[in-house]
Amino acid sequence: MAVGRIYRWGMDSLESAHGDGPAGPVDARSVPGGDGAPRRSADWRDPGGRRGAPLLVAVVYVIVGLAWIALSDHALEVFVADPALRGQLGTLKGAAFVTVTGVVLFLLVWRRDERLRRFGEELRATLDSLGDGVLVVSQRGRVVEINRAVRELTGLLRKEDHLIPVADWAVRVNLRTRDGRPVAPDQFATLRVLGGERPGSYDAILRRTDGTDLPVSISATPVLDRAGRARLAVAVIRDASEAHRLAQTREELLATAAHELKTPLSVIKAHAQLLLRRADPEPGLQVIVRQVDRLTRLVQQILDASRLRLDNVELRWEQVDLAEVAAVVVTDMGPRPGGHSVAFEGRGGAWVRADRDRITRVITALVDNALRFSPADSPVEVRVGVRGGETIFSVLDHGVGIPPERQDRVFERYYRAHAGTPDDRGGLGVGLDTCREIVARHGGRMWFQSEPGTGSTFLFALPLSPTERGA
Amino acid sequence: MSALPFSVLVVEDDGDLVSLMELVLTDAGYRVRTAPEGGVALARIAEEMPGLILLDMRMPGMNGWEFAREFRSRYGRAAPIVVVTAAENARARAAEVGADGWLSKPFEIDEVLRMVAARAATAAAAAAAGATSGTGAAPAGT
Helix, strand or coil: HHHHHHEHHHHHHHCCCCCCCCCCCCEEEEECCCCCCCCCCCCCCCCCCCCCCCHHHHHHHHHHHHHHHHHHHHHHHHHCCCCCHHHHHHHHHHHHHHHHHHHHHHHHHHHHHHHHHHHHHHHHHHHHHHCEEEEECCCEEEEEEEEECHHHHHCCCHHHHCCCCHHHHHHHHHCCCCCCCCCCCHHHHHHHHHCCCCCCCEEEEEEECCCCCCEEEEEEECCCCCCCEEEEEEEEECCCCHHHHHHHHHHHHHHHHHHHHHHHHHHHHHHHHHHHHHCCCCCHHHHHHHHHHHHHHHHHHHHHHHHHHHHCCCEEEEEEEEHHHHHHHHHHHCCCCCCCCEEEEECCEEEEEEEHHHHHHHHHHHHHHHHHHCCCCCCCEEEEEEECCCCEEEECCCCCCCCHHHHCCCCCCCCCCCCCCCCCCCCCCCCCHHHHHHHHHCCCCCEEEECCCCEEEEEEEECCCCHHCCC | CCCCCEEEECCCCCCCHHHHHHHHHCCCCCEEECCCCCHHHHHHHHHHCCCEEEEEECCCCHHHHHHHHHHHHHHCCCEEEEEEEECCCCHHHHHHHHCCCEEEECCCHHHHHHHHHHHHHHHHHHHHHHHHCCCCCCCCCC
């Protein structure tokens, strides 16, 4: 946030100001570097003024004071002969000096204070005019300032309800990831920013005081001190309900379209199969059947991805041996045309609580990806192992790999890392997104390692089921 | 013993899919009747109880869920129902209506034939047992 980057706020004062009504910035000096000089305009002046101003005031005060003392003492010596009277006048002139300088200092401080107060009000009015929620978090992880949008988004209208440690704030607004799990403190954008990271925005859901859920997108920016350390984190909380609704509509449309495609696909495929049974069938019929199967897989991918996004998926939990599932997938794939070999390594007993069909699809998709993106004569290695309370599946290929600049987006929906390159193997870009989502719903995580020209390894870990751990 | 072949009622609104089922099942020696929605299907059943009902779920008029409920309330388990669905979770869909089996669209012809043959064999075995024991559990119910 620009405002956060440009001005440094006096944090200690902010934190101590909580109980006294609206807390405000009490010190807003410009920070060198970063964006450069603070933005100024004729209408909105930085009350901090020039950095040398206090020194200038002090120097002027000393010079004027010394000059006054020297000149007035000299004048008394010249014009007043009586030493007693001179002494009385000396005291009076001292008192006059203190009074005048007191008035001048009062005016200076008052003017500056007034400017700061006005600036604070303008800054707060600016924050309040933003449609996005702004949450300022101190180095100690405490929320120290919020704007009106935060109050309106959460329904918590009293500012004091927000000025608490950010971890407590997240609990208070029931901050969850889109799949319903509480956002862990180490995922908080503000705390990560204070820890020196630069995380991107993430999607979450918060619960309003009226009980309704609000999808939001949260990002955070650091406010740096002169040494470049994050003194504050400014989180921007954006109401994502409209985007969420549009995404829902898109997914519903996709799901319906995919669903409706299945009946015509059935009819085409069945007729082609019937025609194939005749003597001397057209060779093209085989192609029709193959392409219908391909279409069916694509339709299924869209359906899978859409259903996950629409939260329409009910997982059917059972105890599953991941090694056995992976072995079956590898066996079912059979010998590959073109000479691909898939090696499997894993011992049985890798028990997890899972939906067998879904996990089978994840493994199939990952192995299929590995095969698609590697040369026909290179082996693909599938492994299932148990480590530290987790069952870990991995599939390694010696394929084209993923360019580093595209790796961040690999799990993004509809993103195809090789789109428009000679290594583009088609697809919808929903496979990995769906896989990761399914794994996440199993309480697991998914990641990869990849090097262009060397190959990729995709892995996922699922919690070992309690019976196995206890065994 | 009746020499009538095993009869299948196809409840499906897509004309091409109905023709296909008729073609495949008639070719395999079954008797096929069709209905474009649940209401018509109930009328066909009132005329004659089929050996098996292949049921689409999403249809105009009376849909698959309503039909299954109505059929069970009128005839109990007089005929097995196999759900033919494009739904991602065909098994769950079948369970919802208490069906005896399911076929996921798009299906293989052989899958359909296997499914029907299995039901026909079960019905034939039951009829034979009924004839032997004399209890008369005829599939043609009412």
